[in-house]
Amino acid sequence: MILIIYAHPYPHHSHANRCMIEQAMTLPGVEVRSLYQLYPDFDIDIAAEQAALTRADLVIWQHPxxxxxxxxLLKxxxxxxxxxxxxxxxxxxxxQKKSLMWAVTTGGGEHHFTxxxxxxxxxxxxxxxxxxxxCGMYWLPPFVIHNAFVCDDExxxxxxxxxxxxxxxxxxxxRG
Ligand SMILES: Cc1cc2nc3c(=O)[nH]c(=O)nc-3n(C[C@H](O)[C@H](O)[C@H](O)COP(=O)(O)O)c2cc1C
Structure with a gap:
C-alpha cells in the first residue's frame, strides 16, 4: 500500500499538489491522509497515524x-x-524496510536552488x-515539481x- 501523508496548509487553493493528489488517487492501493484537513487544530491522532504507517509499504511526504x-503540521x-x-x-x-519518497512542489525554478x-x-x-x-527506511529519489506557482495547466x-x-x-x- 502507498500512503501519502499530504500537508498543504490551504488544500482548496492548491493547483500543483491538488493535481498530483488527483492523479495518485486514480491508482488502486493508494491512501491519502490530508493532515491539514484531518487536524485543523494540530491535534494529531498518533495511534491513527501509526496504524496507517503500519499498513504502508511506501510512505510519501507530499507538500509545497x-x-x-x-x-x-508535517514537522x-x-x-x-x-x-x-x-x-x-x-x-x-x-x-524498518519500508520506503520513503519526498514529493515536493516549489515556487522557485530548478536554478533557484543552485x-x-x-x-x-x-x-x-x-x-x-x-x-x-x-528509522531504517529506504530513501527513494524525490519527486519534484519546480516553478509550481507559474506552471500552466498543460x-x-x-x-x-x-x-x-x-x-x-x-x-x-x-509485484515483480
Ligand atoms: C509561506 C510560504 C513559503 C514558501 N517558501 C518557498 C520556498 O522556500 N521555496 C520555494 O521554492 N517556494 C516557496 N513557496 C512557494 C510554494 O512552494 C508554492 O507556491 C507551491 O509549491 C505551489 O503549490 P500548490 O499549487 O500546490 O499550492 C512558499 C510559499 C509559501 C506560502
Missing part, C-alpha cells in the same frame, strides 16, 4: 515547499508520530533523508502524470 522546508507529525520505541530506539522497528550561495536541492532534502534512514498535468507513473512503476517493482 515552505521556507526551504516542510509546512509546520509536528514527524515529531509526534515517529516516536521513540516505535520508529526508532529500543524496540522501535515499525518503519544559484549563488543558496543550498542545493539535495542539501535541503538531507534532514528528511536522515530521518528516513534513522505542464502541471504532464508533471502530475509523471508522478502517477512513478507510483505505478513502484507498484510494478513490488
Amino acid at each position: 515547499m515552505q521556507w526551504y522546508g516542510v509546512p509546520p 509536528l507529525w514527524i515529531d509526534k508520530v515517529l516516536s521513540h520505541g516505535w520508529a526508532y530506539g529500543k524496540g522501535g522497528a515499525a518503519l 544559484l549563488g550561495d543558496r543550498p542545493g536541492f539535495d542539501t535541503l532534502a538531507q534532514p528528511l533523508q536522515a530521518t528516513a534512514l534513522y 505542464t502541471l498535468t504532464r508533471r502530475a502524470s509523471a508522478y502517477q507513473q512513478r507510483l505505478r512503476d513502484w507498484q510494478e517493482t513490488q
Whole structure:
C-alpha cells in the first residue's frame, strides 16, 4: 500500500499538489491522509497515524515547499508520530524496510536552488533523508515539481502524470 501523508496548509487553493493528489488517487492501493484537513487544530491522532504507517509499504511526504522546508503540521507529525520505541530506539522497528519518497512542489525554478550561495536541492532534502534512514527506511529519489506557482495547466498535468507513473512503476517493482 502507498500512503501519502499530504500537508498543504490551504488544500482548496492548491493547483500543483491538488493535481498530483488527483492523479495518485486514480491508482488502486493508494491512501491519502490530508493532515491539514484531518487536524485543523494540530491535534494529531498518533495511534491513527501509526496504524496507517503500519499498513504502508511506501510512505510519501507530499507538500509545497515552505521556507526551504516542510509546512509546520508535517514537522509536528514527524515529531509526534515517529516516536521513540516505535520508529526508532529500543524496540522501535515499525518503519524498518519500508520506503520513503519526498514529493515536493516549489515556487522557485530548478536554478533557484543552485544559484549563488543558496543550498542545493539535495542539501535541503538531507534532514528528511536522515530521518528516513534513522528509522531504517529506504530513501527513494524525490519527486519534484519546480516553478509550481507559474506552471500552466498543460505542464502541471504532464508533471502530475509523471508522478502517477512513478507510483505505478513502484507498484510494478513490488509485484515483480
Ligand atoms: C509561506 C510560504 C513559503 C514558501 N517558501 C518557498 C520556498 O522556500 N521555496 C520555494 O521554492 N517556494 C516557496 N513557496 C512557494 C510554494 O512552494 C508554492 O507556491 C507551491 O509549491 C505551489 O503549490 P500548490 O499549487 O500546490 O499550492 C512558499 C510559499 C509559501 C506560502
